[in-house]
Amino acid sequence: MDATVLITGATSGLGRWLAVELSNAGWTVLVHGRDPERTRALAAELDARAFVADLGALDEVRGLAERVADATPRLDVLVNNAGVGFGPPGGARETSRDGHELRLAIDYLAPVVLTRALLPLLRASTPARIVNVGSVGQAPVDLDDLEFTRGYDGVVAYRRAKLALAAWTFDLAAELSGTGVTANVLHPASLMPTNMVREARRGVVSTVDEGGRATLRLITDPQLRTTSGVYFDGARPARAHADAYDAGFRARLAEATERLLAEGPPAHRGSA
Template identity: 50%
Template sequence: MSLRDQTILITGATDGLGRALAHRLATEGATLILHGRNPAKGRDLLAELRDQTGNERLTFETADFAELDQIRALGERVAARDRLDVLVNNAGIGVERAPQRSADGLELTFQVDYLATYALSCLLTPLLTRSPRGRVVNVSSAGQAPLDFQDVMLERHWDGVQAYCQAKLAQIMLTFEHADLLRGQGVAINALHPASYMPTKIVKGLFAVQSTVEEGVTNTARLVGDPALAEVTGTYFNRARPARAHHQAYDEKARTRLLALSEELTGIPFPATPPLAA
């Protein structure tokens, strides 16, 4: 399908990669559902996109991923819509300098960077399977660290790099499970490391910039709309190339354990059987 015929949800669309991707896809004429936690920034983004691209098929949804109830409410609002062709799980926080807890008492990075991806992927699966060619793009990272299931919330020893990298690996593990569930259902589900150390707010001040935001947008947009990738699923990409993720991503027992933990923490079950496309 042409991007002009698709409805796409981008989480974390008010800054960085998400904002630049919104510009790219709005220019292409896609219908966009844009998410952020700040309503004022959302209004500014919509005005900017309409002025610069002429695209009027844009809406904004507010949700703070530090609260599970808000994540669930966002998923339910989008699930009530008539159509969704692509889910881009992009929202996230970077390497934090000090430990933080979510409103639900969970390690904040794990909730924002991973549990939100899990919840939205589960809640929106029925709608995605009704698309002629659905896609899920999970914006992960080459920075990956294994989960210690005895201390996922890092209560014994918190480290910002570990918190970020384990959440990003969890996204990839979910990608593989979700792809297996929907194989043959017409939904392509992939994860990617878009580019290294782009000049975004989660990088500036912590790391030296190595890549442009434009590079990250190009690699992400490719998974969103490249017809050649319509049937590629269950793959981790490092930029534009398929790559090998951390070995824990291929451990089926670890993935099963992660899904059970995710359901326990969010109260949202992983779809048990593939839904039938309408």
């Protein structure tokens, strides 16, 4: 298989499963991770390319895109898999290196910034696919408090970010219509035995293999080559939260996202 895939969050859980499967199938695999040692060890194991970046720093996300574009002439599939879960029960609000609310930063802003930066490469590699790893757990987004500074709850923060990701995926699919690049979002499986599930102290419901096979289908199934703008629950097309289909909400979310990114990191605002 002469195809190239970038998988974010590839050093454990679903990302690692996908990296191993695709490497064994002959794909050129670009593995991303935050920890240099673990990322490089996985790349060596799979004869893959290692890309280290903290997705909580959007300058590093942009730098990741630049390094990927410099390293490969084509990118057939981008899998935005890296994520932060609920956190420990009752955990306090956390922020990224940039100062954004952590789940907003990793689960939503990073995929937006990375995908936008890689769109020229994806467009040049058509047919190409964008697969966003979402969740069946989605909650209404307070567009007046995207950073969740009031009444914070880790579970709700995660679910807000995953709704935002689904809504943005649908807008992205519409934007890319007719270009040969597709964009879909899926809930791979419920409560797989991953680090984020262990941290949240939730019981395991599904295996990584179940979630991996559902995600792999979106990456490789030739019957889905032109499928775009769809939310999948496992292998089945399903319905995301109703807000994700609301054009008014999506327009307001897009405006709020643009404003947030244009303002720069909260940690740097107001500095000389």
